[in-house]
Amino acid sequence: MATIKDVARQAGVSVTTVSHVVNKTRFVSDKGRARVEQAIRELGYVPSAVARSLQRSATATLGMLIPNSSNPYFAEIVRGIEDRCFGAGYNLILCNTDDEPLRQCKVLQVLAERRVDGLIVVSSGEDPALPGMLSGLRVPAVMVDREIDTLPCDLVETAHMHGALLAVQHLTTLGHRRIACISGPAGVVTADQRVEGWRMALAGLGVPSAGLLFAGDFTSESGYAAMHAVLRMEPRPSAVFVANDLMAIGALCAAHECGVAVPDDISLVGFDDIELAHFTCPPLTTVAQPKLRIATMAVDMLLERIEGRRQSPRKVMLQPELRVRASTAPYRGTSR
Template sequence: MSTIKDVALRAGVSVTTVSHVVNGTRHVSAAGRERVEQAIRELAYVPSAVARSLKSNTTRTLGMLIPNSSNPYFAEIVRVVEDRCFAAGYTLILCNTDDEPRRQGIYLKVLAERRIDGLVVVSTGDDDSLPTLLASLRIPIVLLDREITEQDCDLVETAHMQGGLLATRHLVSLGHRRIACIGGPAGLVPSEQRIAGWRLGLAEAGLDIDANQLFWHGGFTSQGGYEAMHAMLRTEPLPTAVFVCNDLMAIGALRAAHESGVQVPGALSIVGFDDIELSSFTSPPLTTVAQPKQRMGALAVAMLLERIEGRRRDTRKVVLQPELRVRASTGRHAGFVEPVRLLHV
């Protein structure tokens, strides 16, 4: 690999002159610039980003941590973030922590060594060391999707509890009274908030049942939703509807219901959460609570660039509202009778 010294030797100029041409830091004569640029082309010289960052104190590089690259929800958000970064002239370094706190810590140290200008974080749960690690970076940080209570950072997330309430109210409106829930990993804040919305929806409808008997954990994976649904289908009496706290688990639950000969929505209505692209292609298409992923990703980048460019110093916390996408995986309970509406004359 060619170095800046090789370019200077080929062009017959000093290393300093090559540096000025590459970085545009000082005027160089047209003849000198032409010789340097020709030498760069002939040697296929690539300037060191690290060296340039030492001079400008910026790398035009942003980092992003996500907990699971195999989840389409995160992939869809990453695409928005990457597009916005690229349009603003920044390169994005993506790190998948695979829900492992140790890996998350290692990646944060790697990103610090790369001298990134800012960081978007979708945190891994159950990592008590994360607030201290983030504070040590001393760069602008935006939390996305998951809040860290001990960290005073910008935040963009969805109203998760409201989403769980929307899903439960929808099922109640269809006449369902025995409504189960499949939650994500225990202790993960977004999952706990969605579960809280489900419990609130049951209470709001006056459904005096032991919710713990209608609850399973699925780990936010298709396999987890599949196993939780099979466990649910072994209970008596069976629920007639289930709120599943993300679409991946709901897809696994649909598969388990199909294998068990349970018709959806004839015998069981299912609602997911996230509205990933795949959710409209399941059989039947999945009713789900939509997170505004495009807006979330765009806002996260915009807020980060405001901080980097010194256009804002105050901390912002933006909570966006979810929407229900009604498709074919939910239907009326078999015994549901539409309330009679009286006409006033």
Template sequence: MATIKDVALRAGVSVTTVSHVVNGTRHVSPDGRERVEQAIRALGYVPSAVARSLKRNTTHTLGMITPNSSNPYFAEIVRAAEDRCFGAGYTLILCNTDDEPRRQSMVLQVLAQRRIDGLIVVSSGDDAGLPALLAGLEMPTVLLDREIDTLPCDLVETAHMNGALLATRHLATLGHRRIACIGGPRGLVPSEQRIAGWRLALAEIGAGSGHTPEPEADELLWHGDFTSESGYACMHALLRHTPRPSAVFVANDLMALGALCAAHECGVDVPGDISVVGFDDIELARFSSPPLTTVAQPKQRIAALAVDMLLERIEGRRADPRKVVLQPELRVRASSGAAR
């Protein structure tokens, strides 16, 4: 492999001159620059990214931490973030935490050792030590999807409660009154906000009919963990409930796909016997059977904003923390229909 010394020898210049041409750190005469560039092409010389980063104190590398890279929602976010990074001349290093706080802490330390320029974080579960750990890294950080109240850094997320309101109100307009909810994990902010939106919509239904809905909302609430398996199990439990709800809002699309599978196994028609609405609008939602009505998060815009906000901080164009909350939209498909 050619070295910088080989390039200098072939071009008939000093190693310092080659360095200035490669790094653009000082003016080099057109003749000298041409000889160096010809030598680089002839020898196939590749400058050391590590050496250049040490000299410039930047690596043009960003880190991103997600709780579960097998979840299509996060996979689509990561893909969009990678595209945005590539367009800006940055490389993205992705780390998966499997929603384990201990693993999250270890991943953060590894990324810091790799001298990344900034970090995008989708936090894992209930990690009380995360704010102090992120603050100790002293690098630009953007939180995505999951807010941390005690950490003064940038945030971009969807209005989760509003999305759940859209979903449950849609079911109400179709005539449904017993609307169940398969929520996500307890204590996880997006999950709690989506459940809160469902509760608020139930209260609206009760107020509109002049009485409090029966039974109480808690009797219509099941908790999953945002996986298809948990949605499948919760739907089986829901279908055994008496009297059976006529509709269910599911707090993410993966659980909704599991719920559709459970309904099919039980011979329950969707939407004839029970309507199902999800949340996220992952690509698979259009290809389920039936195609899933769901709340669409603006994933491309979320990812692009997260990268752009991070680059603003890295490049010194902004110092104050910024919070951006994007509004979701309802995508009506065949899994929701009029109540019988």
């Protein structure tokens, strides 16, 4: 690979002159600039981003942690963040913690060694070392989707409890009363908040929730297994609130296997509104998170801190919306 010295030798100028042409840091005559640019093209010289970052104490790179890169919800968030980063002149390094809380600190250390200018973090669950690690890095950070109470940093999240209330209220408006819930993993704030919203909605109607909670882990496999358990109940619930769309897709598959029609025999509501929710059979009623706004605000808030335009932490709570499709219908049974 050609070096800056090779370019200087080929152009017949000093290394300093090549540096000024590449970095646009000082005037170089048109003749000198032309020789340098021609040498760069002939040699295929690529400036070292590492060297430039060391000189400027900035890399124009952001790091991002997500729990599971195979989850379409996170993929859609990442796409929005990458687009915003590109528009702002930043690159993004993406790291997946594979839903392992204890892996988070190791990944953060890797990102710190890459000298990222800021961090966007979706935590994988409870890790007592994570707040201290983030504080110790002294790099601006914004949490997305999942708050850490003990960490004073920026946060962008959706009102998960309110979203669950919207889902269950939609089902109760349709006449359903025996409404099961397939939850996400215990200890993950978003999962706990969605379960709490389900409980609150039923309690507000004086409807019991005991025995109607089934554990999942935000994967389609866990939704599939939990739905089989729901369908074995006597009496069977007439509706199910599923804490994310991936699990809801697994639940749809389980219902189909058991010959239970959705929504004729049982109604189903998911959470997230991933793109696949439009194309399930039937299309999935779900609670939509404003993913593009989440992504945009996360990057913008982080750049405010990096560029020194704001010092104090800021928390933004975005409101979800219900997307009614064909997986829910009025209650048609006789027993409650």
